[in-house]
Amino acid sequence: MPEIRALSHALRRLDGHDRRLFRAFGQGPLRPVPHTHIHHAFEEQAARRPLAIAAEHQGATISYGELNRQAERLAALLAGHGVGPGDRVCLFLRRSIPMLVGLLATLKAGAAYVPQDVGTAPAAQLDHVRRATRARVVLTESRHRDLVPAGGDHAVLAVDEVMADVVCLDLPTRPAADPDEGCYVLFTSGTTGRPNGVTVTHRNVCNLLLTQPGDLGIRPGDRVAQILNIAFDMAAWEILGALSHGATLVIRGREIARAVRDCHVVIATPTILSALDPDRCRRIRTVAVAGEPCPRALADRWARSCAFYNGCGPTETTIVNTMQLHRPSAARLTIGRPTPNNTVYVLDERRRPCPIGEVGEMWAGGAGVSAGYLDNPELTGERYAPDPFLGAGRLMFRTRDLGRWTPDGELEHLGRTDDQVKVRGFRVELDSVSAVLESLPGCARAATVKLDDRTLVSFVSPGGLSPATARRAVAAALPYYCVPAAVYALDALPRTSRGKIDKPALLRLAARLAEPAAHATELHGAAS
Template identity: 55%
Template sequence: MPLRDLSPHDQRLFRQYGHGPAVPLPDPLVHHAVERHATEAPHTVAAEHLGGTITYGELNRYADALAVRLAREGVRPGDHVGLFVRRSIPMLVGLLGILKTGATHVPQDIGLAPRTRLAHVIHAAGTRVVLTVEQHAHRVPLPAGHRLIALDGPLPPAPRHGTPRPRVSPDAGCHILFGSASVSGSDSGPAARPHGTKVTHRNLATLLLTGPRGLGIRAGDRVAQLLDLASATAAWEILGCLAHGGTLVIGGEDTAAAARTADVLVATPAVLSGLDPAACPRLRTVAVVGEAGAPCPRPLADRWARRAGLLHCWAPTGTPATATPHRHDPAAPFPSLGRPTPNNTVYVLDPDRRPLPIGETGELWTGGDCVPSDPRAHDDIGDIDGLGTGHYAPDPFLGGGRRMARTRILGRWTPDGELEHLGHADAPAPLAHTAQAALHLTVS
């Protein structure tokens, strides 16, 4: 019994605090939600970028035409298709068109990723087809026998009644994350050769369509798109907006311009620090996703929480953010990670992955529908740096072949069921101890 070392009281609280509510998914295939908006509100603007716009009806028709082209090129459900573009409207057409075929999209920012990274992604993901635009076609290191399709080139006409819908399992791949590209453009080193993680449709639908992670996006809301296409959080901006009928405001070089007119913003602390909350009068919700497991700095969180509702978010590397979004309260004595969201779990475990009593400090692991269940999620897509080693483990608390993901974050449950963030497990011991002691002093 996985909980045999806990008292009956702690066993009950382990389940109560560590398991989010079980809720049904309205649709485990997120792109079907986008298609519904195209049918119900075809003239609503789906996205805008640098003065150009595309409606939901237009986006769906272009994506249908692309899906026809991809099918003619032999793309089938389960295939991996590269999407090497910059933030743009063609990026959306490519993403939706790939999903319509039942294939898995492999995104990379063609303006940031060096050629060695792109070559590694093509090889590791086993892509046979890569989508880009004419302007950047020369930057794709295409191997012999592979096919390059320009998203701004001619496409066949879309079928009158849309594309045939292939049978796609919710546990099939939706996209593969190889991490954000290095801004420096370095053409060597581990940053140029990241490992990949396959994210399923169920993983993504659980993120976008349940609980607070839907961010309250409503039809007509404006959602800024500022993050690197290859980051784990970009799908939250893009498909989170389109699945709820919002307008995606795609940022160009001036990211502040997109943020200024947004109702909803998903950002890292680095992005937030470069923006002025006073210049964002429409802003209603901000989701801040900690970088490398670190929480948003308190002064920055306090500053933005005075402008809009700010959610602290975190998740282990290689899983869709986020396991426990929690509304930040500037008056609270310490930032909380909150509780698990629907269909997800969070465990506080010792180094041997045994559950700890409530109040004791351990490493946070997360499980449930946010974690890919396929044990080959790393092995078949280039885990060359060993980053997947020990990252996943069988989940003994859910069982049924499920897996849990290691976060390398130290934390503990408070008596009332809130998660405290106590630093990074890989930090020097004195630093981790100091962070823990400081939080004990704060809340005692």
Template identity: 45%
Template sequence: MKKSIINDDDNFSLALKEEINLRQEQINLEEIKHLSSEDQNLFVEYGIAPKTETPYKNVIHAFEYWASKTPENTAAIFQNLSITYKQLDDEATILALILKQKGIKRGDKVGLYTHRSLEMLIGIIAVLKLRAVYVPQDPRIVPKNMLSEITELSNIKIILTQSDYSEKLDFIKSDDLIQIDIELEKEIYKNLYGNIRLINHVNDNANNSCFILFTSGTTGTPNGVEVTHKNLCNILYNTPGNLGISPGIKVAQILNISFDMAAWEVLGCLGNGGTLLIRGKDIEETAKQANVIIATPTILTSIDAEQCHEIKAVAVAGEPCPVILANTWSKKCDFYNCCGPTETTIVNTMKKCVPNSYELSIGKPTPNNTVYILDNDKKPVKVGDVGVMWAGGDCVTKGYINNDELNKTRYAKDIFLKGENIMFNTGDLGRWDENGELIHYGRIDDQVKIKGFRVELDAITKIIENFNEVKRAVTLKHKNHLVSFISLIDQRATETLLNHIIEAIERDLPYYYVPSEFKFLDELPKTSRGKIDKRKIRTSYLK
């Protein structure tokens, strides 16, 4: 009989003891033996999420379940157009056959270079029906040379697009370019609707890739992250990542197709039987009709919570969330503050917030996942100390395509879990609080030296964003001093507010944390993914 690291006199309920002992079975105890007995217990209790059975092992299985169960339900609405689950399934099947005739098979890479639209959905489902891998990009905002580079890096065989962008994509042979909006209108396909079916795939492997998402990379060179069906099904179709989506629930599709959180909107909705509301130019108009919103905090600040009478759940991720924003929305609905880079599949920690919070956590690891707080030698730090967050479990993606050097730097064998598992260095700093939840301390990249002292830029920003008058803020190092950029709800409050901000920073942080300069902007610039654009701020406002 194996010896438990939980002592009989520890103040655990019997149920919790049994659960922790189950999780302990997964752990290599040798790797945490340097911790105290109590911290060994907490390493397991806090960092190893419960195991749960994921209902699907392939994203397309989830969609096709609802296409067969609720064929006449509305799958998506875009402007004055709508499409049912059956119609979406039929159109995607025809497009899949066209792709198949062009030689696309399981594992092949297909570019999906479209804007938000019904064609975008048809393209996604068509590619997944063939068990191929889609590579999403929005050609309106991505430069032609970068689209060409991504196409080459990904070894893309065919590009699916819309007629608006055919000239921009002239770097690929015309035979390898399919304009979805034109192709599906051809008379030759009209009599096929409702009468064709693809051969059912058997022995689908959950570890097969679903899509490749490109991050900007610190050098500006795009890095393609290969995300599997197992990665996605785990977050999209288990609680709490499913966000309560079910038939009749309307999900706002706000985000850029190339952003990983857009997959949460699209595949999370269609794989749980909901109705997707694809936005046009007006984000708030779509948000007002939605029951579920997934967004970055920067985008959410542009939406008036009081106008969203139908809202049931909101999830934010991608950047730190201001406490005031969380308190505003958690009074109206289930509000989740989440965290996780693309490499850990959208998010790997979630926290359901309560109103009137003073400090936000990013919660706990989602089911079938782990989080470890480690030092620079990959050793667990004492529980409560700040360290680097490493993520393990079903969330960890396959890695970067064609970049073994970066894979060796960021991915590593998970020495804490038994078996052949991989963990990922998120580059985020964090610590466990007394409730077993993660407090986020920003990116390692956001730690700077000022006057010889280490400064965490997010600590300054958090204090500024605690003021009701502040919409968003960001703090950057320029030369050898700090500059805070602030957008206000009411610009008239500037001078009085600034004195209060400085007093709060001086009260809560060491003297060297006080910025030398504060700049007030009407709006902080946003990236195409809805985050604060720090690069643009640097080039535009710091000389």
């Protein structure tokens, strides 16, 4: 009864028509999920096709059968160190075949893996992650052992050395983890300066990767690119998406373009994708992007030659919880509809449903909502809340993304609440300024930052767009207070380690360029 009353109160703002659409638009299709644990899907593929190539990296390959055998051996070793359900194992290494062995072994042992790229993560961050997870074991490679922080009572195991050891290990029966236990823990940037660990469960992961469209149509014989930083949640889409469907994971070296050239499926951020040429990637059948807003021109370009999915969703809702199969003829580029067994609600500041077409904040519910922040109940309580629309003790997550429903039931992404700024007393959505710039010929990517209470500065790439033309285009499309005071053209926008536009770096560059002593040489150096 309390849940029914809460739902009735929440829907009171809507008329009968919008109430029906709120339910119809906000609920993803209900579909069965074939596995409760994502590594069980991998094991099924290994049993069916033991000789098929599971992964390749810089000339080395490993079959499904051998990958499964090596993961079993390492899982036994982990169990011998006391690792079991509810535990966490740190993976401090880089993209490699041993990384896959360590990841799968952790899952087989019943624990959650915690990936960090030792080539890019600062030592202080590695130490924080190890302490926050209270990991009994850190997995690395022998070449990276010196990068693992010393101290503590944890064991450090080099996966490549375990793989090379010919000694047979007993394979004891290991207790299975509950589907609602952690599959992986990813650390997102926190407001306190310390990254926050998000626990994503097996049930969360299986729901996206083992149903359409999140499975991306991956099948045995496909080649799936692994190009992203392993600490980024979209890397789990690459890795586990490929291995759970019998595909070959193509792990890149230094060059992304070389890795994707002979692949069928590519998962990327729009920033990374914008550096690739579809005319040189003729084998690609499916592309999925997420992580940041996608320019319409970029989506159209790739959608002409392959199936192009535009998705959205923070780490806390398991990689993406909405997807659109975009076509160049579409009236608009959207983030689509909720994925299976998930819900999305557009709510006002009092958490009441917005009428269809009205802008509000997107909240996510359903099977993709993760288990919360690691050992941080206060932050979990701020961002997760009881879901009055699903009830039954379910939670929904505050994405801090702004959106609205189109008349045909798709979601338009309108930036983030933290990208809404006040300029000259007016509210401005920074992404709307960048979207205008990205619509111009010669502009592949754009980003806008607030320099002070009266000044916006935009950056565009590549470097051929005229700043005067860019400012005129914004002035023609948006109110005067949205027009950037300066537009700087860079060869390429700076990227974070996860392949997104590095806005803090651009803000620092904007501040330097605003100084009278700023020179063109500094701008050129920042772009390189």
